[in-house]
Amino acid sequence: MKAPILITQAEIQQIYKPINPKTHKGIQGHAAIIAGSYGKIGAAVLASKACIKSGCGLVTTHIPKCGYEILQSTIPEVMVVTATHEKYISEIIFDIKPQAIGIGPGIGQEPNTQKAFQEFLKTNKTPLVIDADALNILSQNKSWYDLLQPDTILTPHPKELERLIGSWRSEIEKLVRATEFSKQHQVIIVMKGAPTQIVNGESVYENTTGNAALATAGSGDVLTGIITSLLAQGYLPIKAAQLGVYIHGLTADIALPETGYQSFIASDIIANLGKAFLALD
Numbered sequence: 466m467k468a469p470i471l472i473t474q475a476e477i478q479q480i481y482k483p484i485n486p487k488t489h490k491g492i493q494g495h496a497a498i499i500a501g502s503y504g505k506i507g508a509a510v511l512a513s514k515a516c517i518k519s520g521c522g523l524v525t526t527h528i529p530k531c532g533y534e535i536l537q538s539t540i541p542e543v544m545v546v547t548a549t550h551e552k553y554i555s556e557i558i559f560d561i562k563p564q565a566i567g568i569g570p571g572i573g574q575e576p577n578t579q580k581a582f583q584e585f586l587k588t589n590k591t592p593l594v595i596d597a598d599a600l601n602i603l604s605q606n607k608s609w610y611d612l613l614q615p616d617t618i619l620t621p622h623p624k625e626l627e628r629l630i631g632s633w634r635s636e637i638e639k640l641v642r643a644t645e646f647s648k649q650h651q652v653i654i655v656m657k658g659a660p661t662q663i664v665n666g667e668s669v670y671e672n673t674t675g676n677a678a679l680a681t682a683g684s685g686d687v688l689t690g691i692i693t694s695l696l697a698q699g700y701l702p703i704k705a706a707q708l709g710v711y712i713h714g715l716t717a718d719i720a721l722p723e724t725g726y727q728s729f730i731a732s733d734i735i736a737n738l739g740k741a742f743l744a745l746d
């Protein structure tokens with residue numbers, strides 16, 4: 466097994482594309498976020514806000530009905546499509562054509578949500594980020610792995626990863642299993658942790674930003690929004706994953722002297738996105 470390639474500032478500078486002065490929202494990328502259920506609409510808010518604050522021109526968020534007023538009042542910049550069910554996503558239907566979709570934060574695992582996710586996977590050809598409960602649904606329905614498009618990005622934390630690839634007894638075994646999974650299903654696995662590693666077939670990349678302040682509710686939901694935004698802006702999936710985890714971690718490194726570890730919350734990642742992007746310009 467090769468040593469991981471570090472995701473350094475120099476590497477990121479090669480990947481990062483400054484904003485074209487003549488761009489407009491119509492060509493800056495339209496992202497869709499499919500997230501939330503009753504009691505976890507916050508996950509949809511965090512992912513959507515991180516998405517629009519990471520540079521894409523438009524964001525449409527698909528949520529259950531109960532989240533409508535919450536979304537519209539907390540992030541007026543984001544458009545909203547609601548499912549027919551009050552408390553969970555019962556079907557995934559929208560007439561927009563986004564350039565990237567992020568699915569999973571806070572969606573729960575209701576049977577109807579599972580069915581909707583399966584129907585979605587059967588037809589979806591749009592670049593995709595799969596996180597949280599969508600990963601958990603996937604790991605309970607392993608025959609659906611065949612429905613994943615090449616270069617789909619999966620963003621599991623260690624428990625979600627275990628549900629997908631099974632348990633491991635050492636870091637080496639984890640990497641071997643993740644590599645096998647990535648090659649077999651042609652997916653990119655963002656193995657979140659300290660540090661986060663990205664597995665893309667035989668290649669492993671290791672992030673160099675971030676700290677323990679990120680060990681707080683919703684920080685993964687925010688990462689989903691950031692990576693989906695970058696995908697919608699035309700970054701190749703592996704580049705969107707690398708730049709996304711780097712920027713996400715950088716926000717915590719920037720904020721730490723002011724917030725300390727304890728008072729840093731997921732909204733602070735979003736609040737510091739601007740400074741993190743400026744550090745790349």
Ligand SMILES: NC(=O)C1=CN([C@@H]2O[C@H](COP(=O)(O)OP(=O)(O)OC[C@H]3O[C@@H](n4cnc5c(N)ncnc54)[C@H](O)[C@@H]3O)[C@@H](O)[C@H]2O)[C@@H](O)CC1
Nearest residue numbers: 505506507508569570571572597598622623624682683686
């Ligand atoms: N405000 C909100 O609406 C929030 C919604 N959330 C959503 O809640 C749902 C459940 O997510 P959870 O991740 O809490 O539940 P899970 O059951 O998937 O994961 C929790 C388990 O994973 C373990 N775990 C997590 N990170 C780990 C790490 N780095 N190392 C080792 N073990 C680790 C925990 O100890 C725990 O046993 C998801 O859909 C998620 O998106 C959460 O993101 C929290 C905030």
Ligand SMILES: Nc1ncnc2c1ncn2[C@@H]1O[C@H](COP(=O)(O)OP(=O)(O)O)[C@@H](O)[C@H]1O
Nearest residue numbers: 622657658659676677679680682683684685686
């Ligand atoms: N100690 C840590 N050091 C660096 N990054 C961390 C640490 N703990 C958590 N993170 C990061 O925070 C995020 C947590 O994601 P996740 O567990 O999915 O959160 P949630 O589901 O609550 O949104 C990941 O990006 C992970 O890498």
Ligand SMILES: [Mg+2]
Nearest residue numbers: 597622685686
């Ligand atoms: Mg998560």
